[in-house]
Amino acid sequence: MRLNIEKFKFDFKRKLMNTFAEEIEDAPKLHIYMALGGLVRDYITEAWVNSNNYYTENNIKQVYYFSMEFLIGRLLKSNLLNIGIYSLCEEGLKELGINISELEELENDAGLGNGGLGRLAACFLDSMASLGIPGHGCGIRYNHGLFEQKIINGYQVEVPDNWLKEGNVWEIRKENKSVEVRFGGNIRISQINGRLSFIHENYDAVRAVPYDTPVIGYDNNSVNTLRLWSAEPIDTEFDLFSFSKGEYSKASSYKASVESISQVLYPDDSYIEGRLLRLKQQYFFVSAGLQSIVRRFKKTGHSIKELNDFAAIHINDTHPAVAVPELMRILIDEEKLSWDEAWKITTSTIAYTNHTILAEALEKWPVDMFKKLLPRVFMIIEEINKRFCEEVLDRYHGDWNKINEMAIIKDNQIRMAYLAIVGSHSVNGVAKLHTEILKKQELSSFYNYSPYKFNNKTNGITHRRWLLQANPELANLITETIGDSWIKSPNNLSSLLPYKDDSAFRDKVAKVKLNNKIEISNDIYKKYGIKVDPYSIFDVQVKRLHAYKRQILNVFNILDLYNRLKQNPNLDIVPRTFFFAAKASPSYHLAKQTIKLINSIAFMVNNDAQLNNKIKVVFLENYRVSLAERIIPASDVSEQISTATKEASGTGNMKFMMNGAVTIATLDGANIEIKDAVGDENIVIFGLKDYEVLDYYKHGGYSSREIFNNDRRINCIINQIMNGSLGVAGSEFNMLYDNLIYNNDEYFVLKDFDSYVKAQNQIDSYYKQKDKWQQMCIANIAKSGIFSSDNTIREYSKEIWNTQEIIL
Structure with a gap:
């Protein structure tokens, strides 16, 4: 990007004026932060549009990463670093009397995740964009995160994480890209033109509205997309009739019911309503995401039968496993393909990452709940299970013990991990030991049945956030010592190894660590009154x-x-x-x-x-x-x-x-x-x-x-x-x-x-x-460079997705 300090200052002051009608000396810091964020988004918008157009016009295969969580953190600093203007902006703002560090602290952490699952998804998005791999995230735009934790008298107290209270400067609402998601109702089966048709009636409709956030690659022109879906009523008109009659709760109950779907990350599932809401959430974003993918693909003019050549759909753990029957539903009911055609496309398109062997995390859903909420999807799961069990019986010569081990539906429960395995072409663990346990212990029946599906992809982290951004003093020391090639080629960090025997370098590393310890010690004293040595x-x-x-x-x-x-x-x-x-x-x-x-x-x-x-x-x-x-x-x-x-x-x-x-x-x-x-x-x-x-x-x-x-x-x-x-x-x-x-x-x-x-x-x-x-x-x-998510994503790209790195 061609930018100098004077142009940046001019652009920034104009953005502040156009957005808030304020001069710098009159603007609160929050407005200054939002103006800066808006300006950065303006700077990358052309590259964002160009990236998407290039992928479409050149028939580039794209990855769609489905995850319940995207723990992206704050974006201001990482975006400035990735487009290469952090130092320039820091200096330009300083000349205007603004401390960029204070602006960074004003940004709320996005309430889109809880732990390692969500942070992994965020690291993967960063690496895909930085490697030039066309890869996009698909999830839910939660109005509130998991919760904000307060410690009162030693106890955890949960208060709402209202991370969107000041808006989100990085996202763009795409109302024209909205889709409809259907819950409940009944399925009427009819013969139309010699073909069985499944007609969904008396359903409750929800409008899924996408909010797009740019995912900016490091020092390249690639900008991918994190698309998050918000649940809104189909009919946005206020129910004045009910309200006028004094039926206040009725007037607002439908709206509240719909909006609850994207209200909070992981609603409490210790009671039936919470369980039901979780299932709604999972189907909501999966259905919306798949509809969006298919709609976009059809605009290219290619046959729907070629979908797997142009799209790789990856499900991050079992939460999005309903993608298997939902894609089948779209291909059969809406695109009028045969079962066999739809199954071939589905299994060739979808890949699955398993993240756990804990029984509590290998998700199961009661048949009665699932059938009532998603009647057509349940019918498809039943058919998948029936056909799969027939294959298993045939393979194992009528051994019903194998059915007990491997059936997708058993004991009135739908086993979602099994559904994901059967309906995908790749199943990967996330560390060598974990994958071996899956193969030899937890999922051994499936491994023995389809060993070609199973593979390992050890997790990784983006070194650009966790070293370059989080530890700038150490990052600068590394660059002074071995050059900056490690930023794009993290394995080059190995060049540091001989310096462990250099006493001067050791002292410098120790000094960086001490400075970091002093800084957080001061923060702890201010916040908690605890003096830390x-x-x-x-x-x-x-x-x-x-x-x-x-x-x-x-x-x-x-x-x-x-x-x-x-x-x-x-x-x-x-x-x-x-x-x-x-x-x-x-x-x-x-x-x-x-x-x-x-x-x-x-x-x-x-x-x-x-x-x-x-x-x-x-x-x-x-x-x-x-x-x-x-x-x-x-x-x-x-x-x-x-x-x-x-x-x-x-x-x-x-x-x-x-x-x-x-x-x-x-x-x-x-x-x-x-x-x-x-x-x-x-x-x-x-x-x-x-x-x-x-x-x-x-x-x-x-x-x-x-x-x-x-x-x-x-x-x-x-x-x-x-x-x-x-x-x-x-x-x-x-x-x-x-x-x-x-x-x-x-x-x-x-x-x-x-x-x-x-x-x-x-x-x-x-x-x-x-x-x-x-x-x-x-x-x-x-x-540590070998654990960069860049390396992990290259393995996914080559061995699972069959995608290429694009130079823009």
Whole structure:
């Protein structure tokens, strides 16, 4: 982009004037931010239009990535970096008396996701655009995110995440691209022109309105699209008749019912209405997205039978699995194809990523609920299941045990993961271990039936956000040392490896880390009033809160260390600050108890003068992308301590290593591949191996009560939690206690405790050796490039989607 500071200042002042009729000196900061965002969008609009036109005019195959979450974070800084004008804008705004950092802080994190699933989708969009792969996101434009987390008296309190209250400067409403989505009603079958027709009657219609956000590639002219759908009433006229008669609720009930579909991310599904709303959400955005794809494709003039040659539809986990029968519905009912023609196109077009082996996440829907809400789609699923079961019986010579294992519909439940597998041409796991577990354990019947479908694509992260943007001082140091080729070719970070033996470089890396630690320490003092020692070890576990991620194991180590310090205040340890950040699902009471426990321990530890500030505990409120961008660059230790076999991949582990943190980890998910990359000497491993965990699950032999009775440290810790020693009644933590003792510790917290404590002692020992620790940090940075999502997306593109990188 040809731009200089004077032109930028002129454009910016004009944009502010045209948008808000204000001069800079009179404009509030929010208006200044919105004017800047609007100007940036103006700058890229031509490239956005040109990209889409080029894809269409040149018959380029495009990827459509369907996901319930897109955790994109803030966009101002990343967009400015990607179009190469961040420094220019920073300087131009400075000359106008404006601090760009203050504007960045005004932007709300988009409330479009919760955890790794959504952040992965965002990283993938970034990499597709930056590699020139035509790839677009499809999801829901939630009016409210999951929730905004407040910590009050140590408890999580959920308040609405009203991220759109000031609007969203990056999106464009495309009302003319709206489509209709239908729920409920009945299906009338009729013979028309010698063909069975399925006529949907008496349905409730919802208008799906798309909002498009540009996804800007780094230093190229590619701009892809994140299309998010908003649910609106078909009839937007106010029901004056009902209102005039005093039927106020009737006048507004239809509108409220429709708008609830895109109101909030993950409504509470602990009750039937919440479950129903989740199913509505999934079908809503899938149907809208597929209708949009087909409509756009038909404008090219190609036969609908060629759809799979021009579109790759990827479903991110099981939430969008209804794409399989919905695409069949469109092809059969609307495009009048035969079943076999439609099935061939569907299975050639759709690919599926599995993200979990947890039973709770392998989604199932009650037949009665599904049939009532989506009658025609259910009929198609029934037919898919019938035909598939016939194939299985034929293959296995009438073995009905195979039907029990593999049927899509069983026990009055629709198994959505099975539907996704049967209806796609590719099924991938997201780390080598995870994929092997899918193939050999959880989905072994399907792997044995269709081994050619299964493949591994280890997750990745976009290094442009998680290093270039989040840690600019380190990024600049890397560029000064090895050049800037790593920004486009992240594997070139390996050129840093020899510098781990350069004492001057090690000192520079250590100085960057210290500066980041000082910066966030100041923020913590301002927000929480807690004085954090930036020279202490920053030991960080920030991620979604779930029992398998074992925040409770971290807590047990803190209490053990606390007890040792109480016995011996002169204990020779490096001062350590333990950081936590996590949201617990509102109905996940065990996770909410864990948050209360962490905060109770924090209060006790942080106010115990006898500890002489050797340990501190900080719970960072309302974890989100922008907070991750601040804590990760300041971290020394990355806690990746899930029970082996439970974490499909993890991407936080990659973000930490990229910023020079040392990983303490079980051999789970992508931790294994990180270990293989950096070597045993640059990671700290502990705990049960995958085969040991699986053996316990299969054959038993584990007794948590036995460990509780025989390990005095664990006995002491659990008694502390339960006897009121933390200043909280033990009854607060009954569920935690029952989970560990009465329910036999499903995730082996007590079993791995001793190994974990030894690993933490090893961390302390390494940190005392200044040169060794810095060598470990640099080795992690140097090897992190292989975990860039650029590499992952190239594998998807070549091996699943059959797409090409376009130079515009």
